[in-house]
Amino acid sequence: MKTQFTIPFLFFVFASLNIFGSGNNDAKLTKKIFAPDYLNFQYAGNLGLGSVGIGYVSKNEKHNFGISYGYLPSSVNSVEVHTVSAKGAFNFRKHKLSEKAFLNGYMGTNLLYSITDNTYLKFPGYFPSDYYIANAVHFAPFLGIKVGSRKSIGKFSYVELGTLDYYLFNRVKYRRSKFSDCINLCMGLTFPLNNMQTRSNELRQQAF
Amino acid sequence: MKTRNDLLIVVLWLLLVSCGKLTQYSPYDANTEQSNVNSQNISEILSKQQPGDSLVFIAISDTHTDYSDLRAAVTTINEMEGISFVMVCGDVTDWGLFNEFDDYYHLISRLNIPFVTLIGNHDYLSNGKLIFNKMFGPTNYYFDIGNFRMVVFDNVVWENGNQEPDFEWFQQTLNVPEGMTSVACFHIHRFDPQLENGYADKMLGIIETYPVSLSIFGHGHDYWEEEVNNRRYLMVPDITMRNMAKITLANKTATIQILNF
Numbered sequence: 001m002k003t004q005f006t007i008p009f010l011f012f013v014f015a016s017l018n019i020f021g022s023g024n025n026d027a028k029l030t031k032k033i034f035a036p037d038y039l040n041f042q043y044a045g046n047l048g049l050g051s052v053g054i055g056y057v058s059k060n061e062k063h064n065f066g067i068s069y070g071y072l073p074s075s076v077n078s079v080e081v082h083t084v085s086a087k088g089a090f091n092f093r094k095h096k097l098s099e100k101a102f103l104n105g106y107m108g109t110n111l112l113y114s115i116t117d118n119t120y121l122k123f124p125g126y127f128p129s130d131y132y133i134a135n136a137v138h139f140a141p142f143l144g145i146k147v148g149s150r151k152s153i154g155k156f157s158y159v160e161l162g163t164l165d166y167y168l169f170n171r172v173k174y175r176r177s178k179f180s181d182c183i184n185l186c187m188g189l190t191f192p193l194n195n196m197q198t199r200s201n202e203l204r205q206q207a208f
Numbered sequence: 209m210k211t212r213n214d215l216l217i218v219v220l221w222l223l224l225v226s227c228g229k230l231t232q233y234s235p236y237d238a239n240t241e242q243s244n245v246n247s248q249n250i251s252e253i254l255s256k257q258q259p260g261d262s263l264v265f266i267a268i269s270d271t272h273t274d275y276s277d278l279r280a281a282v283t284t285i286n287e288m289e290g291i292s293f294v295m296v297c298g299d300v301t302d303w304g305l306f307n308e309f310d311d312y313y314h315l316i317s318r319l320n321i322p323f324v325t326l327i328g329n330h331d332y333l334s335n336g337k338l339i340f341n342k343m344f345g346p347t348n349y350y351f352d353i354g355n356f357r358m359v360v361f362d363n364v365v366w367e368n369g370n371q372e373p374d375f376e377w378f379q380q381t382l383n384v385p386e387g388m389t390s391v392a393c394f395h396i397h398r399f400d401p402q403l404e405n406g407y408a409d410k411m412l413g414i415i416e417t418y419p420v421s422l423s424i425f426g427h428g429h430d431y432w433e434e435e436v437n438n439r440r441y442l443m444v445p446d447i448t449m450r451n452m453a454k455i456t457l458a459n460k461t462a463t464i465q466i467l468n469f
Binding site: 043044045046047048049070072076077078079081083114116117118119124126127128131132135138164166167170173174180181182183184185186 | 236237238273276304307311332337338366401
């Protein structure tokens, strides 16, 4: 389990510390490509009790991509779950709240990979092949709203209403009695990293 | 402006906390509201049973997430009279997720009579065994009702880390006092590859050593009945077949009726 987390953890640390970018011009170019635009912290949302991640914003600031690591300690409900997530989002609505604040509506999905008991990408050899499909990976689509300062677009708080592929499938197929059974809420905070602030300042006039 | 944003964050946090049921940490969480459902229901079964009564119960199996079929079964059973309890022979989930266990519980608890649940191989997946333990209790258990002992035996192998089932517990529990007989309930049938490595022979050997009126199980998703070495075996059809087994126990013998619903 430790080995499985080493690579994403190191990537997260390197990216967060902007280690890709220092020194000569080539390194600066690499920094532009790889250095993350923001750091985010999230509560709940199928990623664990809490999660921490890094993210990137597209040049036109309409698309976001991020990776996160979340943890659910066994002290909460007796099970320990590690989750790695890749997240993609599309800002479909921009609204200027005031000269200093914005509100965006967005949608997207997380691709979750979780490590906990009896959860596999490939089941152990004593199972016949194709007995079960992988149960460690899920898509978790969401709708979200973020509110933040126009001075620093990368700094905002967000709330997401999400679900899980499997819950959605069951909802459509079996018509569960309550819609609330298959949805969940989460909340997060995002902090801009250096280049994000720069880009935000450059694009501030274009953004709205 | 900063104050307004901070205020908004606080409001959002309060909203989230007040919607506690809407927050989910992980699909693999074990956030169950119910606990010890089996022991509570067994107490209810025993409190209602009169000495000398014949015992009539319904067995259903492999409900998975086929909720419309489970709803129909519950409605049918609620219209029946003289049934002591319902035995659900495992696989009440697809992936052992707490959300699935919750859905199953909320549907099956609409029964007017008590029910007991045994664990199936699907229920083991993810953190399913732990959730089952929290929600329903131990996976091996028994209760004495009149002259019958209902023995619920967890014989899942692969999903239990490829471990041998607790045959010692099974053997000790089937060793009933003089005058009693047992009904053995488990999920995996003897022809399943899970019980290769001699486990099926071991299980049947134990059943044949002690007075067992009937052995019932699921997993095969079909109806099947046979008698081997003077012991009777019943595979309870899955819920999507819209069949249930009505089992009447009297004078150490079992009568089986398959009912369509």
